[in-house]
Amino acid sequence: MALLDVSGVTLRYKTSSAVVTATEKVSFTVDKSDRFVLLGPSGCGKSTLLKAVGGYMLPSEGRMAINDREIHGPGADRMMIFQEFDQLLPWKSVLANVMFPLLTARRLPRKEAEARARAYIEKVGLTRVIDAYPHTLSGGMKQRVAIARGMAMEPDILLMDEPFAALDALTRRTCQDELLQLWSETKFTVLFVTHSIAEAIRIGNRILLLSPHPGRVKAEVVDVDRVSNEDGSAGRLEKEIHDLLFAQAETAH
Numbered sequence: 729m730a731l732l733d734v735s736g737v738t739l740r741y742k743t744s745s746a747v748v749t750a751t752e753k754v755s756f757t758v759d760k761s762d763r764f765v766l767l768g769p770s771g772c773g774k775s776t777l778l779k780a781v782g783g784y785m786l787p788s789e790g791r792m793a794i795n796d797r798e799i800h801g802p803g804a805d806r807m808m809i810f811q812e813f814d815q816l817l818p819w820k821s822v823l824a825n826v827m828f829p830l831l832t833a834r835r836l837p838r839k840e841a842e843a844r845a846r847a848y849i850e851k852v853g854l855t856r857v858i859d860a861y862p863h864t865l866s867g868g869m870k871q872r873v874a875i876a877r878g879m880a881m882e883p884d885i886l887l888m889d890e891p892f893a894a895l896d897a898l899t900r901r902t903c904q905d906e907l908l909q910l911w912s913e914t915k916f917t918v919l920f921v922t923h924s925i926a927e928a929i930r931i932g933n934r935i936l937l938l939s940p941h942p943g944r945v946k947a948e949v950v951d952v953d954r955v956s957n958e959d960g961s962a963g964r965l966e967k968e969i970h971d972l973l974f975a976q977a978e979t980a981h
């Protein structure tokens with residue numbers, strides 16, 4: 729049984745003047761310990777899909793289930809990490825930010841919450857700024873706090889919406905490496921959204937390619953680790969994915 733099962737999901741926004749179809753009949757499954765990437769051009773509905781898996785939006789058609797339980801709303805089994813640097817509570821220290829959902833959503837006793845928060849802050853290498861406030865941290869550090877906060881909840885799946893997109897290239901690369909390092913230690917499950925082909929290949933072991941608006945499944949690339957580890961093949965895979973994503977658009981011009 730898959731950890732996450734998304735089956736024939738259509739997601740629509742209803743505004744006062746129009747109905748926008750963000751994704752159409754999208755299906756995929758995520759297994760435990762997958763680093764599953766949703767990849768596609770801007771506007772293909774990646775963030776909308778993630779929002780729906782998070783329980784913040786219900787499908788107009790199709791079904792989503794986690795551990796065979798239908799998703800009806802948000803839950804502590806799914807934690808979201810966003811692109812924006814302002815997702816932390818500015819009036820709370822790093823430690824208090826990481827402890828906050830442990831106390832409120834997980835309802836852990838304060839001592840236990842603090843011990844767990846300290847352990848995850850150490851995992852992301854931020855112990856020396858544990859008492860600092862978010863406005864004194866760099867963008868990369870704030871994202872690491874958000875990751876520590878998400879991981880400390882020990883959810884069944886981490887939902888990451890372009891978490892490194894607003895970082896400079898070097899910091900982005902470091903954060904990607906750190907995420908992979910954390911993954912090799914704990915083998916958590918992550919559903920990761922990006923529009924960067926290179927980032928998808930670095931992060932994912934499986935990549936779902938979505939067509940432009942409305943998002944439909946174009947293809948799934950499996951076993952990315954094995955393919956991209958072969959000599960010089962990351963570049964080849966990048967080109968193949970590019971061609972798959974943009975073939976139709978290019979022939980149309």
Ligand SMILES: Nc1ncnc2c1ncn2[C@@H]1O[C@H](COP(=O)(O)OP(=O)(O)OP(=O)(O)O)[C@@H](O)[C@H]1O
Nearest residue numbers: 741748750769770771772773774775776777923941
């Ligand atoms: N709140 C909203 N109301 C109406 N339409 C929306 C809303 N949010 C998104 N959309 C539309 O739904 C479609 C999918 O948007 P979404 O943000 O999920 O795409 P995306 O693939 O994540 O894009 P990006 O990479 O630019 O973030 C787009 O056409 C967008 O304009």
